[in-house]
Amino acid sequence: MTTAVHFDLDGTLCSYDVPFDEQFVRTVSPYGEPTDAAYEAYLEVLFDAIDRCESEPYRRAFEAVLEITDLDATAAALAREHCETELEASVVSDDAIRVVERVAATNPTGVLTNGAGDQQRAKLERHELADLVESVIVSGDVGVGKPNRRIFERAMAALPGDDQVYVGDSYEEDIVGARSAGFRPIYVVDDPGGRNEADAADAVVSSVGDLLEPDGFPEPIRRPFEPRRD
Incomplete structure (x- = not known):
């Protein structure tokens, strides 16, 4: 058998040895203020994109963040850096x-x-x-x-x-x-x-x-x- x-x-x-909210702060801080509203938007869109099996859920999540913040970075760059931060925290x-x-x-x-x-x-x-x-x-x-x-x-x-x-x-x-x-x-x-x-x-x-x-x-x-x- x-x-x-x-x-x-x-x-x-x-x-993870770094909480998810702290990972978000580490990614966003070099480019602007990491607000609670931005983090909530990030989580909502990220989980929805993962549930939908979208090909780039992190980029989609940071696109939502940029809609309500003035971060000096592109969604693609933020997604790339955040994935590395998450990986290092794993x-x-x-x-x-x-x-x-x-x-x-x-x-x-x-x-x-x-x-x-x-x-x-x-x-x-x-x-x-x-x-x-x-x-x-x-x-x-x-x-x-x-x-x-x-x-x-x-x-x-x-x-x-x-x-x-x-x-x-x-x-x-x-x-x-x-x-x-x-x-x-x-x-x-x-x-x-x-x-x-x-x-x-x-x-x-x-x-x-x-x-x-x-x-x-x-x-x-x-x-x-x-x-x-x-």
Whole structure:
């Protein structure tokens, strides 16, 4: 029996050592005043553009910022600099890397994430995760995002297996979306919002590093993992 394992990126494998609002301030400050209204406009348009799987969500977000500020920069330049700031603030723990290494040693392994294709892939490259996985599916590349069933079906097609497992931190996008598509979800969360959330997942862990524990993964992928069948 072959079990394919897919990981979410932001919030699951990757976190940030600089808050998002501070990242915005660092990007904008050299060009003008980083107001609360500008940050709110940035977030609203960014998340909407990511949900719509637009090809340049960061540029679209900074276009909205420039409509209400007098920043001395172009939207393209701000987007480029902000993506670099976000990338530098990204953190992947040693435990997260060990989890992916351990899973990939015996199971088909991939990353399935919402976001801009170039930016999400840059995070994987920066933290040396890209070479550990066989498949990377990003919503901005394929035109559909979680929790839509179609992006999970793309992941299944990329990593065929008798069983499909998804590890993520968002209840609606990752757990509900994965379960409805036929995956076995693993919920990464400090405290599930209620019994229904916990019951929707095959396992609940407080951090991805907890999957290093012998009972971190549900059967049949607890240590030792089953041999791969290529």
